[in-house]
Amino acid sequence: MTKQNxxxxxxxxxxxxxxxxIVFILPDSFxxxxxxxxNIPSADTSPKEFVDYEKQKENLLQNKYDYEYLLLDSxxxxxxxxxxxxxxxxxxxxxxxxxxxxFSYTESNKKEAFSKINIDYINPSYIFSLIKDIEPRETKxxxxxxxxxxxxxxxxxxxxxxxTNLNEITKIEISNAYxxxxxxxxxxx
Numbered sequence: 001m002t003k004q005n006x007x008x009x010x011x012x013x014x015x016x017x018x019x020x021x022i023v024f025i026l027p028d029s030f031x032x033x034x035x036x037x038x039n040i041p042s043a044d045t046s047p048k049e050f051v052d053y054e055k056q057k058e059n060l061l062q063n064k065y066d067y068e069y070l071l072l073d074s075x076x077x078x079x080x081x082x083x084x085x086x087x088x089x090x091x092x093x094x095x096x097x098x099x100x101x102x103f104s105y106t107e108s109n110k111k112e113a114f115s116k117i118n119i120d121y122i123n124p125s126y127i128f129s130l131i132k133d134i135e136p137r138e139t140k141x142x143x144x145x146x147x148x149x150x151x152x153x154x155x156x157x158x159x160x161x162x163x164t165n166l167n168e169i170t171k172i173e174i175s176n177a178y179x180x181x182x183x184x185x186x187x188x189x
Contacts, residue, residue, distance in 0.1 A: 066086070066185070067183060067186075091107060093107040121181050122183055136148055161175075
């Protein structure tokens, strides 16, 4: 046997002994000691509770939120589209639109800025008054809910769908053959 072969055999024997010690003799705790101080978070599997739907409506009616309007209105002789976002804090409102043209508005000139459409349909209190006596069809998901109402707007069968997450109303969609209004809400206080 050559010197190189002897070194390889000794090296192989050392590796085999180390492998046997690691696999069969040393306990698992030897390798896990450095992880003893780490707190492993437990999975929260408790069911999430929704804020009461009526309370969510009340919160939205406080008029303290950010919003985004995506409006398509063909109720008149022309079709109008609006893509706007803004903030309302009780009676103070400011917003900007990117479409049909870029403009800004406040609570004092909002009616003129949206003069081509009926702005009642972007007012939460008006929407809730339209559906107050209608029983919704409720669809529940893990962290979302959907309330679908069927109402009449200008003698047209109209779907009004209100989406909520665990805490607040996040979106209202109003749609019929001549209009589609999508109003998204965030930071409802």
